Amino acid sequence: MDVSTHVSILSLNCTYLCKLLDMLRIQLVMLEQALAEQVQPTYAQGAPHMEELVNWSQQIVLEITRLHARIEELAAKSKTESDT
Numbered sequence: 134m135d136v137s138t139h140v141s142i143l144s145l146n147c148t149y150l151c152k153l154l155d156m157l158r159i160q161l162v163m164l165e166q167a168l169a170e171q172v173q174p175t176y177a178q179g180a181p182h183m184e185e186l187v188n189w190s191q192q193i194v195l196e197i198t199r200l201h202a203r204i205e206e207l208a209a210k211s212k213t214e215s216d217t
Contacts, residue, residue, distance in 0.1 A: 136207070136210075136211075139203070139206075139207050142203060143200065143203055143204065143207070146196060146199060146203065147200065150193065150196050150197065150200065153189060153192050153193045153196060154193065156189050157186065157193065160182055160186050160189060163182060164179050164182040164186070167179070167181075167182065
């Protein structure tokens, strides 16, 4: 894979991460709104949103891990080429 392709993949990965973060933020806003409608909000009232929050955050962790691995790979290739 050439460096341009590698950087393009990193850019796509970042774009996808932004989408995932937006979805997590939307879920948090929905949770805030649901709790704001309650006189005395409880954790149980937020439960319907928790599974979605867990799912989005797991996806974010996975994608950040992938992005980090790709960046390390690119850095290693860059270092190897600059050493030769």
